[in-house]
Amino acid sequence: MNFNRRQALALSAAAVAFAATGLRARTALAGTEETEKRILDFAGKAPESGKITLTAPEIAENGNTVPVSVKVDSAMSDDDRVVSVMIVADGNPNPEVATFHFTALSGAAAATTRIRLAQTQNVIAVAKMADGSVFMDKKEVKVTIGGCGG
Amino acid sequence: MSKRFLAPVFAMVGGLVLAFSANADPVDEELVIDDIPMVTRAAAPEGHPFDEVLSGWLFREAETRETEADSFANPGMLAVERGADIWNTVEGSAGKSCASCHDDAATSMKSVGAQYPKWDAEAKRPINIELQIDKCRVENMGAEPYKFDAEGQVALTSYIKHQSLGTPVKMDLSDGELQDWWEKGKELYYTRTGQLNFACASCHEDSMGKYIRADHLSQGQANGFPTYRFNTGGMVSLHNRFRGCIRDTRAEMPKAFSDELMALEVYVTWRGTGLSVETPAVRQ
Amino acid sequence: MAAAPKPRVKVPKTAKAGEVVLLKTLISHEMESGQRKDKDGNTIPRKIINKFSCEFNGEQVFSCDIDPAISANPYFEFSAKVNESGAFKFSWVDDDGSVYTDEQKIEVK
Numbered sequence: 001m002n003f004n005r006r007q008a009l010a011l012s013a014a015a016v017a018f019a020a021t022g023l024r025a026r027t028a029l030a031g032t033e034e035t036e037k038r039i040l041d042f043a044g045k046a047p048e049s050g051k052i053t054l055t056a057p058e059i060a061e062n063g064n065t066v067p068v069s070v071k072v073d074s075a076m077s078d079d080d081r082v083v084s085v086m087i088v089a090d091g092n093p094n095p096e097v098a099t100f101h102f103t104a105l106s107g108a109a110a111a112t113t114r115i116r117l118a119q120t121q122n123v124i125a126v127a128k129m130a131d132g133s134v135f136m137d138k139k140e141v142k143v144t145i146g147g148c149g150g
Numbered sequence: 151m152s153k154r155f156l157a158p159v160f161a162m163v164g165g166l167v168l169a170f171s172a173n174a175d176p177v178d179e180e181l182v183i184d185d186i187p188m189v190t191r192a193a194a195p196e197g198h199p200f201d202e203v204l205s206g207w208l209f210r211e212a213e214t215r216e217t218e219a220d221s222f223a224n225p226g227m228l229a230v231e232r233g234a235d236i237w238n239t240v241e242g243s244a245g246k247s248c249a250s251c252h253d254d255a256a257t258s259m260k261s262v263g264a265q266y267p268k269w270d271a272e273a274k275r276p277i278n279i280e281l282q283i284d285k286c287r288v289e290n291m292g293a294e295p296y297k298f299d300a301e302g303q304v305a306l307t308s309y310i311k312h313q314s315l316g317t318p319v320k321m322d323l324s325d326g327e328l329q330d331w332w333e334k335g336k337e338l339y340y341t342r343t344g345q346l347n348f349a350c351a352s353c354h355e356d357s358m359g360k361y362i363r364a365d366h367l368s369q370g371q372a373n374g375f376p377t378y379r380f381n382t383g384g385m386v387s388l389h390n391r392f393r394g395c396i397r398d399t400r401a402e403m404p405k406a407f408s409d410e411l412m413a414l415e416v417y418v419t420w421r422g423t424g425l426s427v428e429t430p431a432v433r434q
Numbered sequence: 435m436a437a438a439p440k441p442r443v444k445v446p447k448t449a450k451a452g453e454v455v456l457l458k459t460l461i462s463h464e465m466e467s468g469q470r471k472d473k474d475g476n477t478i479p480r481k482i483i484n485k486f487s488c489e490f491n492g493e494q495v496f497s498c499d500i501d502p503a504i505s506a507n508p509y510f511e512f513s514a515k516v517n518e519s520g521a522f523k524f525s526w527v528d529d530d531g532s533v534y535t536d537e538q539k540i541e542v543k
Contacts, residue, residue, distance in 0.1 A: 061211040061434040065380035065505045076515075089503060093469055096501040100512070105495045107454035107515030113498075114505040116467070144364030146381065146434060148398055222444045225507040228462040232437055301437060383464070383506025 091121025226430025233309025335417025374431020
């Protein structure tokens with residue numbers, strides 16, 4: 001009988017209750033509230049959905065190096081221009097991950113980097129446009145515990 | 151007060167507690183690095199427990215595979231570049247660098263890494279790239295041998311092995327007494343050790359393709375070492391990985407380059423006969 | 435880390451006027467997060483690259499404020515619109531004040 005990785009994870013869901021009792025020492029985590037506050041500080045208001053696409057693996061093979069990409073639908077000229085994109089993660093010790101700043105010379109509002117995720121959590125990207133509008137996208141990335149020194 | 155716009159999430163701390171719980175096939179994809187096609191599946195040599203030897207690349211997730219396939223995105227190439235600097239740097243009392251004798255590694259070291267370990271007739275034991283570098287440093291350069299896993303040792307080994315990128319692994323077991331060391335390595339490969347009572351074969355042969363917690367178990371091939379690991383954000387040498395595996399079985403770890411681990415290197419390298427050298431491979 | 439951080443950048447050699455090209459950058463750096471403890475239980479002080487930026491002929495193209503959640507050996511991929519021949523200048527700022535730079539030319543045909 002063959003299972004794919006997702007099914008294997010589903011199988012293990014039963015094990016989560018057990019694991020939640022705390023096999024690992026946990027540091028204080030940013031949590032949803034602090035993450036929201038961080039987003040509001042950056043955006044000035046609650047972002048709308050749309051325009052921005054955040055790409056991240058559904059299941060990260062290792063939480064220490066997770067590739068993430070952002071792309072904002074924008075002509076990158078005159079008023080239709082992305083000023084900055086902030087990436088935050090709500091399950092890390094601090095929500096801040098990185099903030100990209102674009103210019104007219106960027107040509108496109110797209111960027112890729114690699115990030116650290118301490119556990120399964122939401123990664124959120126917020127785009128601030130030149131006209132003051134703000135947009136966000138959110139992806140949950142599952143971070144698994146490796147078998148071998150992982 | 152602002153309206154909440156992020157749905158609360160339940161932190162999922164746990165993972166898979168069922169060892170060897172599920173099976174998944176390695177991917178059926180081609181690996182091409184810098185326009186060089188890699189052999190990631192090869193017919194096993196005679197006497198091999200598998201019909202086909204498989205590169206660990208086939209067992210990794212898409213993001214890990216893509217990082218290895220793009221030699222710019224591969225952070226292991228930082229170590230290779232560092233190795234190139236060391237290759238050209240004079241060290242030791244003889245006033246020589248590697249390049250003083252071996253000139254351009256792209257020519258002199260081409261395919262060399264695919265043939266190691268070899269037999270060292272003077273020392274009467276197998277010699278790998280790391281030990282060959284030390285031999286050169288001591289005998290020809292008048293320099294100190296590297297400490298195990300010194301940054302320079304890993305970088306230079308990565309650089310030399312990278313000159314064989316794409317070349318299929320092919321050892322000559324008829325060289326000196328390598329066949330005896332192969333036998334000894336084979337015995338170790340199947341010997342259960344540690345509190346967990348695992349042999350190399352428990353994971354990489356009997357359970358190959360299954361998951362141990364969240365790790366998809368490969369055949370445990372050596373063709374991509376030294377390899378870049380996402381976990382540590384750095385290079386991992388073969389003997390470091392051997393010791394790591396042995397530590398994970400909760401056994402006493404033999405020293406790097408000890409007789410035990412040299413025998414294991416001979417045997418494990420042979421198990422990957424026909425696979426392209428992928429150094430620096432990228433793993434989780 | 436024994437060796438000084440070493441940048442790598444990938445820029446196409448040529449482009450058409452007005453073309454948007456893809457740039458890739460990587461730098462060797464441990465990105466010590468400030469969250470880890472040594473074997474005696476003392477916090478290992480934070481030491482990261484905290485800012486990356488890219489200019490073209492002296493004009494800002496792209497920059498990034500970096501937090502400790504960026505992985506070791508920071509990698510950035512982004513684009514640039516090139517209207518004329520010139521040079522991209524890349525710089526990485528370390529917590530200790532060091533600045534690492536690299537430069538790459540592009541020819542507009």
